[in-house]
Amino acid sequence: MSASPLPAALDAELHALLGDAWLTDASERLAYAFDNSRREALPDAVALPTTREQVVALVRACRAHRVPLVARGRGTNTTGATVPISGGVVVSFERMNRIVDIRPGDRCAVVEPGVLNGDLQAALQPHGLFWPPDPTSAVFSTVGGNLACNAGGPRAVKYGASRDNVLALTAVTGAGELIECGTATTKGATGYDLHRLLVGSEGTLALIVEASLRLTPAPATRRALRAIYRDVSSAALAVARLMAQPVTPSMLEFMDAHAVRLARDVGGADLPADAGALLMIEADGDADTLPHDIEALARAAEGDGLVSLDDAADEAARAKLWTARKALSPALRTLAPGKINEDVVVPVSRIPALVDGVQALAREFNLPIVCFGHAGNGNLHVNLVYDPADGAQAQRARGAMARVFTLAVSLGGTLSGEHGIGLAKRDFMPQAVTPATLAVMRQLKAVFDPDGILNPGKLLPP
Incomplete structure (x- = not known):
């Protein structure tokens, strides 16, 4: 396999610094070319530092040669944030693990x-x-x-x-x-x-x-409630009620009907076939106060559209439900070969409007959109599934997701709650951030990274 196209002087300097932790063979570099976004670009080299002193020397050497640097953990992000689109050096921190x-x-x-x-x-x-x-x-x-x-x-x-x-x-x-x-x-x-x-x-x-x-x-004990609703609108309204009362749940997760079906059929959760939406509600604390907290959360969960409200019978039942929830993202691949997974966030009181708006977009673009996520923060994972081989579907999918971002911003929210921006949402930043604010962000970038070598092309739009 071919060697990397880095300047010979830089290659020699960093090989002397890192030894066998400096990877330049294409077969070795390939493992660091992609992340969970399924985007891919081959780096020119990979560095595996073990000390902060090595990181300092690495950055200074790359700056001298104007070579890009992309930091990497395990590449689990979904936005393309660790894909080296400008080539350069991927700095993997896998050996700095103490x-x-x-x-x-x-x-x-x-x-x-x-x-x-x-x-x-x-x-x-x-x-x-x-x-x-x-x-x-x-x-x-x-x-x-x-x-x-x-x-x-x-x-x-x-x-x-x-x-x-x-x-x-x-x-x-x-x-x-x-x-x-x-x-x-x-x-x-x-x-x-x-x-x-x-x-x-x-x-x-x-x-x-x-x-x-x-x-x-760590809390002494935990208890979970499972609330099943007639439809997503009823569940979304319940989220607003739950977060308006004094007891803060330790978890409050939302699933629409598609997500409930996946959690049941793929994740193995014990869920009814006709559930229109589901909330998983958990509280934690000491044994004396927890029953009162659960009662308060149960009262808030009640309302129009509630079909059933159950205690997770035991720790095994609670764990099985959460395991099914965590399996949802990979389970989406069973619906279609492609998915766009973005995590928009809105004020909690606007969750009902977000859910209703996403449902309307699914109908307008004639594509399944599966919603689940951290409803207590107003942070929903909007998963648009489609066949990438079908050009018309792919075009509709991109158009629908752009409208999801516009919807979230119009509701007083923003582009991401926890996934970040990376490449996937970079070009939508001007929708969420004012020109003056973007200008300050660019000024900060120039102060910290005067030559623009750190993760170029990510987060800030061109």
């Missing part, structure tokens, strides 16, 4: 970016703690990747997304400078809030090399 420190008294864990979310949770369990972000990919996605796109998950309704659960970051800017942002304390008022700025920036501002994470005590 849990540096766990400090239970400070409710803090210090980790390198390549640590898997699932491995971190397992290490925290003996301490009675957890890190709240729990995306579907948690078992095999990295903490660095979670931070890069501000990943959330079902628990975000109560505990927040990644940005709400990070205390400090150490990162390398596009100028090759090592910076420390934030502080490993739960309060801080010392200058600009740079660590929160870096979370969600998709590797366009700096490469994270260490994170101090805010931890939360």
Whole structure:
């Protein structure tokens, strides 16, 4: 297989720096050419650093030669954010995977970016703690990747997304400078809030090399409710009622009729065939207060269109239902060979209008649109399934998704709640962000990355 087309001087310098952790053979580079968006572009080389010093040297060398750098965790993102569309070097953090420190008294864990979310949770369990972000990919996605796109998950309704659960970051800017942002304390008022700025920036501002994470005590007990509704409008109205009362659920997930069928037929959940929509509601806390919280949530779930409201009989039943929910995204491939999966977000009170609007678009474009997701945050995964081999269907699918974005913005929402922008939504940014705000974003990009080498072509429209 052919070698990469990088400048010979850069190739020699980085081979000396990284040794066998510098990959230039095309067969090795191919594994880093794509992510879960199914987009693909071959990088010119792949770097597998093990220390922050190597990352600093790597960035400085690439800057000197104006060679692009794309940070990568495990490539689980769905927006093309880690696809090296401009070639250059993919920086995979898979070997920077140490849990540096766990400090239970400070409710803090210090980790390198390549640590898997699932491995971190397992290490925290003996301490009675957890890190709240729990995306579907948690078992095999990295903490660095979670931070890069501000990943959330079902628990975000109560505990927040990644940005709400990070205390400090150490990162390398596009100028090759090592910076420390934030502080490993739960309060801080010392200058600009740079660590929160870096979370969600998709590797366009700096490469994270260490994170101090805010931890939360694991709840003593949990209980789940399953509410089945006549139709999606009834369920959407129930979401607004649930979030308007004082008890915050620890999870509040929505499934439309298509999603319920997939959860039953593919995921193995025990669900009725005629369910028009479903809410999975969970509360956590101590054994004394939890029954009262469940009663309050059950009262809010009641209303027009409710067909049945059941307690998950035991932990096994609760776990099976959540397993079926997490299997929904891959199960969509059983409906059609292609899907566009985007996660728009609106104010919770506008969820009914979003759901009704998406249903109208499905009818207008004559394509199935499957909705499920984190309703308590107003964050729905809108999955448009189609046959990519059918040109007319593909064109209708693109047109329908553009209208979904327009709908979300018109309802006071925005393009993404947790997946990020990447390539998939980049060109829609002017719909969601004003020209003056986009100009400030570009100015920040220039400060952190003066030569534009970090993840070029992503997040910000040309």
